[in-house]
Amino acid sequence: MISTEEKTTKNETTxxxxxxxxxxKNYIRPVCDVYRDEDAxxxxxxxxxxxxxxxxxSVHDGQLNIQAEVxxxxxxxxxxxxxxxxxxxxxxxxxxxxxxRGVLQLRIPFKEEVRPKRxxxxxxS
Amino acid sequence: xxxxxxxxxxxDLAEExxxxxxxxxxxxxxxxxxxxxxxxxxQVRENEASYTLDLPGVAEEDxxxxxxxxxxxxxxxxxxxxxxxxxxxxxxxxxxxxxxELKLPWPVRENEVEASLKQGVLQLVLxxxxxxxxxxxxxxxx
Numbered sequence: 289m290i291s292t293e294e295k296t297t298k299n300e301t302t303x304x305x306x307x308x309x310x311x312x313k314n315y316i317r318p319v320c321d322v323y324r325d326e327d328a329x330x331x332x333x334x335x336x337x338x339x340x341x342x343x344x345x346s347v348h349d350g351q352l353n354i355q356a357e358v359x360x361x362x363x364x365x366x367x368x369x370x371x372x373x374x375x376x377x378x379x380x381x382x383x384x385x386x387x388x389r390g391v392l393q394l395r396i397p398f399k400e401e402v403r404p405k406r407x408x409x410x411x412x413s
Numbered sequence: 414x415x416x417x418x419x420x421x422x423x424x425d426l427a428e429e430x431x432x433x434x435x436x437x438x439x440x441x442x443x444x445x446x447x448x449x450x451x452x453x454x455x456q457v458r459e460n461e462a463s464y465t466l467d468l469p470g471v472a473e474e475d476x477x478x479x480x481x482x483x484x485x486x487x488x489x490x491x492x493x494x495x496x497x498x499x500x501x502x503x504x505x506x507x508x509x510x511x512x513x514e515l516k517l518p519w520p521v522r523e524n525e526v527e528a529s530l531k532q533g534v535l536q537l538v539l540x541x542x543x544x545x546x547x548x549x550x551x552x553x554x555x
Binding site for chain 1: 454456463465467468469470471472494495496498499500501502503504505506531532533534536
């Protein structure tokens with residue numbers, strides 16, 4: 289139940305407050321680049337407006353999920369969302385994430401055992 | 414591994430297309446335009462305009478704003494970050510030069526342009542120049 293006191297405050301809200309009380313979220317699949325070298329897979333994802341706290345990177349059941357919620361200056365609520373399947377060769381416990389100028393950089397290393405090994409060749413003296 | 418492999422037979426073609434498109438910062442438009450650099454929101458009021466432009470990955474020093482009367486030119490660049498040895502699995506982001514010109518319905522006060530670049534979002538506030546109002550012209554009679 290809403291108390292009378294609360295009701296009075298509610299009545300004082302301006303018209304723009306009332307309009308903003310329910311805002312539809314705009315779900316966006318952010319663009320990204322994926323590339324790999326011998327040691328890791330790197331993902332670069334455009335998340336303009338996202339702060340560190342707003343970005344959530346999680347791995348569950350072989351799925352890498354990236355989500356970020358951003359409230360734009362125009363009042364738009366934008367949710368960036370994208371998922372990837374990661375196979376067993378990837379070391380998901382060692383994912384590194386960096387957010388810079390609205391671009392998320394993820395580095396997912398390959399597990400030690402699948403990385404190419406360099407064998408040093410010694411010359412017999 | 415990430416599930417976005419290009420079949421080897423298409424790799425050369427894909428790479429060629431990528432190279433071509435890299436020169437165009439605004440290569441993607443249409444339905445998914447809102448995810449890309451260059452997507453903007455302009456609000457023009459009587460004496461003030463605000464402008465929001467997504468420029469993810471653009472450094473302050475790679476951004477140039479030129480104001481001329483009622484036109485604002487925005488020039489930005491974003492550099493490619495790949496190493497030769499990298500294998501590209503997916504490329505959707507664009508690189509290179511980007512230019513956008515904004516025309517306002519009135520001349521802008523040059524000294525009062527507010528511009529900020531935060532988390533890859535450029536925000537501008539432009540104010541109307543006072544001399545831009547309707548001018549009364551005196552008609553001389555003989």
